[in-house]
Amino acid sequence: MVDLEQRVRALEQRLDAAEAVLAIQNLKSRYAQLVDQRYSRGAVVEADRLAEVAEQIAALFAEDGVWDGGKALGISRGRDEIAERMRKPTLKFSWHYFLKPEIRVEGDRAGARWDILSPCTTPDGRPHWMSGFEDDDYVRIDGVWLHQSMRLTSVFLAPHETGWQRIFV
Secondary structure, X not given: OOOHHHHHHHHHHHHHHHHHHHHHHHHHHHHHHHHHOOEEOOEEOOHHHHHHHHHHXXXXXXXXXXXXXXXXXXXXXXXXXXXXXXXXXXXXXXXXXXXEEEEEEEOOXXXXXXXXXXXXXXXXXXXXXXXXXXXXXXXXXXXXXEEEEEEEEEEEEEEOOOOOHXXXX
16 A cells, blocks of 8 residues: 555645646636737737737746747747737737647646637738647746747638638648
């Protein structure tokens, strides 16, 4: 029979991992909320509000964190670059849905893959559907989970009027 001390230690590890998953889900939810707060009523918010939101987004990353938007959006390293990037929206509107998380926790580090679906409006005013996935690495610093890196892979950006069926033909 496993002794009580070992059982308690095992339960504490499982509880820590479960709490980490919840904290990471909340972190990703906060990231999505803030990224979408850069827009209001089909337009980019005013500069002071945009700067405030950009700083809040950057604070969700470790000091040396990496935001990788792929070829189309570029890479930003460190909180200052991430905040600067977030002050330059490439859309007029977006609403991020992060789905089907696969989160793996190992102590103070974790990794995840999230599917993403985002209705958005391009600068020319046309509505689109964007779909893809994000691969994230996380780190727990002083008890707080932060993005260490985030890498977006876009599967498609399709005009709302025609949908995605035509982009695969």
